[in-house]
Amino acid sequence: MLQSINIFSSVADKVKIQHETLRTKLVKEEKANIIASHYGVISQDLINRLADTIEDILLSFGEDKTKIKRIFSIFIEGCRNIRSHGSFDEQNQQTAFIMVIRVKGVYQLYFSNLIDNNDIESVNAYIESINDSNLVDIKLMHQSSLLNYVQNQKDGSGSGLLIMRLRSFNQLNSNFININEQLSLFTVKVEVLN
């Protein structure tokens, strides 16, 4: 008797598939230029290395310093969000992926991390509220989140998303893909307007 075998049974494998699928789609269909792409744990060393690399590449593209700073800021905030809030898989790994691409001269950054299914509703509502607010209101929200507030790896929830919205001058695009009955993959796409 044949048994059905799910070769992508682990959470990490499922995230990996999502990463590869998205990457392939972006390269083949949108002719994206991949500047940085990583699947796995987003370690501090990785962030250090990618931060330097991305800056060098953007400089080599002739981008102006202001734009590089904006992209850099979104990159750091996205990575910190993943490390602060990403859920862990069954191997106790904070499996995630990130991608920085350029499509027709426009920069896009993708940040994907595991999220508890119970948190989807509140995160979704929060992103909607950010997208519904204008940049002045976002700035005020960000300022009030800073003062009298302890910021460390586990706190400061949502502040990174506010900065992504502020620095991109654009709305945040997000989606949730179900991984299993406990976890989903939460992806934020940030397209940086000129």
Add this chain to the structure above:
Amino acid sequence: MLKTAFAERYVHPLPENHRFPMEKYDLLYRQLLYEGTLESSNIFIPDSIAEEWILKVHDKSYLDKLINLELTSKEQRKTGFILSKDLVQRELIIMEGTRLCSQFALEFGVALNIAGGTHHAFRNRGEGFCLLNDFAISAHWLMNEVRLDKILIIDLDVHQGNGTASIFQNDNRVFTFSMHGANNYPLYKEKSNVDVGLEDAIGDNEYLYLLSKNLDEILTQFTPQFIFYQCGVDILDSDKLGRLNVSIQGCKERDKIVFNAAKSLGVPVVCAMGGGYSPDIKVIVEAHANTFRLAQNIFI
């Protein structure tokens, strides 16, 4: 004029292999004079601070125990030093050094203490090589004597400014900002107005980004009249205790960000050296010397 506090008594003899690099103060002083960053006219030698100012911050019972050398062995262990009359005298001189720096900064825009930044001293106890809290004492002097009521303490030592945060936790005239290693001493962190806990191995780019981002917001919203800056160099990748991955160039950029911000706003700044535990003393001295060189370039 870049006024700088230094006294020979800043260098207190310690047992061999003590982990506090006491000799850095003398080496830094000599280096700055040798290379011409400072001249003898820049240096002033502080005397002991008046008890009146200490008591604005510290409990009388604690000060008495300190002066009468009555700290218990356990209390002394927490400070990291063996208590002696000379050690207490040294601390009183450092306190006055920072207080006089505050006076000079009001006149010249900037002043630096070659020691100080004793941010682990609480109202009623000392910790981590700190017996009395120089920024807290000087802040009280400014609030009482100069009638300032918006003082910002920027603490960029790798260890959280726990004593300072605790002293000012209920005083909204003083805003405390500490950016430190999240996994570093002290294990229990006090609550500053803004704490940024950094992960181990954070590099220059992210470090400087987080500093700029937070400092910009704080300066915009708090609009300080005066800044104290604790510029510990234990954030360096070479530091034995630091756990961060900031280069000496990154450390210099850090100082530049703070000084440029203060200068552009016209806010006086007092800077005290704080920690630094790189195995090679030359690295510590070079990183501290950069702070003075920048202060000369930016303010003078």
